[in-house]
Every structure is written in structure tokens, then in C-alpha cells.
Amino acid sequence: DAPPGRVAADVPVDERFMTLALEHAATGLGRTAPNPPVGCVIVQGSEVVGRGFHPKAGEPHAEVFALREAGEQARGATAYVTLEPCSHFGRTPPCADALIAAGITRVVVAALDPNPQVAGRGVQRLRDAGIVVDVGVLEAQAVRQQAGFRSVIARGRPWVVAKYAMTLDGKVAALGEGNGAVSGEAARERAMHWRNELDAIAIGSGTLSLDDPALTVRGVPSGRDPRPVVFDRRAASDPQARAWREGAVLVTAPDAQVGTLEAAGITVLRADTLPDALRGLGELGLSSVLLEGGPTLLSAFLEQRLVDEVRVFFAPKLLGAGLSPLTGPIRPMHEAQTLDDVTVEPLGPDVLVTGLLSDI
Numbered sequence: 001d002a003p004p005g006r007v008a009a010d011v012p013v014d015e016r017f018m019t020l021a022l023e024h025a026a027t028g029l030g031r032t033a034p035n036p037p038v039g040c041v042i043v044q045g046s047e048v049v050g051r052g053f054h055p056k057a058g059e060p061h062a063e064v065f066a067l068r069e070a071g072e073q074a075r076g077a078t079a080y081v082t083l084e085p086c087s088h089f090g091r092t093p094p095c096a097d098a099l100i101a102a103g104i105t106r107v108v109v110a111a112l113d114p115n116p117q118v119a120g121r122g123v124q125r126l127r128d129a130g131i132v133v134d135v136g137v138l139e140a141q142a143v144r145q146q147a148g149f150r151s152v153i154a155r156g157r158p159w160v161v162a163k164y165a166m167t168l169d170g171k172v173a174a175l176g177e178g179n180g181a182v183s184g185e186a187a188r189e190r191a192m193h194w195r196n197e198l199d200a201i202a203i204g205s206g207t208l209s210l211d212d213p214a215l216t217v218r219g220v221p222s223g224r225d226p227r228p229v230v231f232d233r234r235a236a237s238d239p240q241a242r243a244w245r246e247g248a249v250l251v252t253a254p255d256a257q258v259g260t261l262e263a264a265g266i267t268v269l270r271a272d273t274l275p276d277a278l279r280g281l282g283e284l285g286l287s288s289v290l291l292e293g294g295p296t297l298l299s300a301f302l303e304q305r306l307v308d309e310v311r312v313f314f315a316p317k318l319l320g321a322g323l324s325p326l327t328g329p330i331r332p333m334h335e336a337q338t339l340d341d342v343t344v345e346p347l348g349p350d351v352l353v354t355g356l357l358s359d360i
């Protein structure tokens with residue numbers, strides 16, 4: 001990844017600065033929910049004089065930090081913002097007003113804010129004040145970066161990313177004893193970045209008892225751990241498992257006997273169905289979920305069309321007998337769920353394939 005401040009010289013000017021704004025916004029990924037990650041860059045002439053990102057709900061918005069850095073140099077400058085500047089009093093005052101007061105004369109916006117309290121009013125307010133506003137620069141990237149926020153607003157549930165690593169013969173684990181890692185170091189490092197960038201990490205009770213995964217972020221500078229979410233209908237999981245750390249969520253049946261786990265300060269979410277469970281996670285302020293296994297949970301999500309994005313590592317290994325990533329029913333090829341916007345990337349000896357199952 002190019003560090004903030006470095007972009008290719010041949011991209012048109014607006015895209016170049018919006019790329020920077022998106023990079024700043026990315027610093028907030030995994031930290032801003034239920035708010036979106038947003039970045040802002042202020043440009044005077046061709047010089048960047050201010051930059052900012054939204055660090056956390058309740059703290060100032062991206063524009064405020066960028067305006068603070070720019071100071072007097074904001075007068076007559078252009079602001080690049082990855083989301084339409086807000087027009088409402090929420091936890092913080094309207095950014096549109098702050099941009100107007102600072103003397104900004106042009107605002108370039110990547111994507112409009114779907115929040116019904118804003119939804120075009122931010123742009124209108126800026127235009128009413130005589131500011132030139134251009135909307136839609138790198139919109140697709142911005143929308144993708146804000147997928148969690150947009151998903152909760154549009155569907156009342158978090159954006160769900162399914163992740164696994166499998167051998168070339170389609171096995172995610174060996175059977176019986178001796179279960180080492182499937183993928184290599186570079187793949188694991190990438191997966192750690194995803195954990196850092198998504199709000200929650202979900203597993204099923206089977207994975208909890210088989211692997212007792214830590215579900216933490218290792219080796220990412222300034223990384224923070226996602227909230228663990230364990231799907232366990234019967235609430236029968238080992239209360240000593242590593243997933244039950246501060247902030248953990250138990251998703252269980254309405255009539256399950258929770259006992260010890262509840263006493264341990266874990267958030268208990270009672271839901272009859274997976275869509276209800278996801279709505280509940282959204283209400284807890286979680287905008288995105290990384291689904292890390294195992295086959296039973298992943299299959300249930302897929303069957304109910306609740307997976308929005310898939311990220312799979314293929315490791316150049318052949319295992320023979322082993323565990324499949326999915327346990328779904330046998331069906332004809334024309335019923336396969338097919339990914340859109342597919343990317344393929346070599347990572348050390350492994351290959352990462354990603355794609356979307358939902359529109360954003």
C-alpha cells in the first residue's frame with residue numbers, strides 16, 4: 001500500500017487528491033461504527049494544506065481535523081471529502097457550516113451520505129453558500145469503503161465478509177490430529193489487517209471448541225481487536241475459551257440457559273434466526289462482520305444469502321481427505337452463488353480471490 005502522501009502522477013488531479021482522502025479515511029476503519037470511515041484533504045493551489053479522518057463516533061468529523069491543520073490556508077481552497085459533509089447536529093455540529101465558515105470555495109465529494117438526516121442536504125447547504133460542489137469522484141471506492149455504514153442504513157444489518165483459507169483440493173483443515181495453518185505468512189498477515197478493519201469477528205460453537213481461536217490482531221501497527229461474536233444456539237460453549245474476552249457477544253436461542261457466560265459480563269444476543277441475529281448486531285453498533293468459520297456457520301449464512309463479500313486464500317497444497325469449507329446441499333451448477341467484482345492476487349505462495357455476492 002502506498003503511504004498517505006504518495007500517489008501516481010498520471011491520475012487526474014481530483015482523483016489523485018480523493019485517493020489521498022480515501023487513504024486517510026482507511027485509518028478509521030474498524031473504529032468509527034456506527035459512523036462511517038471518512039477522510040478529508042484540503043488543497044490550496046496544488047499543495048495539500050490539511051488532512052483529517054474521522055477517528056471514532058463522538059469525536060470530530062474528518063473535515064474538522066483537516067480544517068484545523070489548514071488554518072488560514074483553507075480560505076479559497078478545495079476540500080476533498082470521501083462522504084458528503086454533514087448538515088445536521090448529531091454528536092457534533094454540521095461540517096458543511098465549518099467548511100463555509102473557513103472560506104472553502106470548492107468541495108469535491110466522493111459519495112452522498114445515505115443518512116436520512118443528511119442525504120443531499122449537505123451538498124445543498126454548500127451550494128446555497130456559493131461553494132462549487134462536485135459529487136462522484138472515486139464514488140465506487142468510497143461506497144465500498146463505507147459498505148458497513150451503508151449496509152446498516154439500507155438493510156438494518158452489518159456487512160458480512162466470509163473468509164477462509166483452503167488447499168488446492170478444497171480443504172480448510174485436515175481430519176483428526178495435526179492441524180497446522182493452511183496458508184502462508186503473507187496471507188495470514190493480510191487476514192490480520194482485515195481483523196483490524198472490521199468491527200466484529202464471528203465464529204460458530206464448533207470452531208470455538210475445536211480451535212479455541214484467540215480472534216485477536218497480531219503484527220498490525222496500532223492494531224485493535226474486533227469484537228468476538230460466537231454463534232452458539234445452546235450456549236454450551238466452554239466459558240474459559242479465549243473468545244470470551246471483554247466486548248464478546250454470545251448469539252444464542254431465545255430460550256437457551258446462559259448461566260456462567262452471562263455472569264462473565266458477555267453481551268447476550270437472543271435471536272431465533274440469522275437475519276434477526278444480524279439485525280441485533282447492527283443495533284449493538286457493529287457495521288461489519290468478518291465470518292471466520294466454521295463450515296456449519298458459513299453454510300447457514302450462505303444458504304440464507306447473508307454473505308455480502310467473500311475472501312478466500314488458495315494454498316498450493318494437496319491434502320486428500322479433509323474438511324470442506326461448506327457443508328451445503330448438492331445442487332445444479334446454475335444455482336451456484338457467483339461473485340461479482342472478482343479480484344485475484346498472489347500473496348507469497350498463496351493466491352487470494354475476492355468478490356461480492358451483494359450490491360452495495
Ligand code: AOF
Pocket residue numbers: 034035036037038039053054057058059060061062063083084085086089090091092093095113115118
Ligand atoms: C461528515 N464527516 O467525518 C463523518 C460523517 O453523531 P455525529 O455528529 O458524529 O454524526 C454522525 C453522522 O454524520 C453519520 O451517521 C454520517 O451521516 C455522518 N458522518 N459526516 O461530514 C465525517 N463521519
Ligand code: ZN
Pocket residue numbers: 061063085086087093094095096
Ligand atoms: Zn460532519
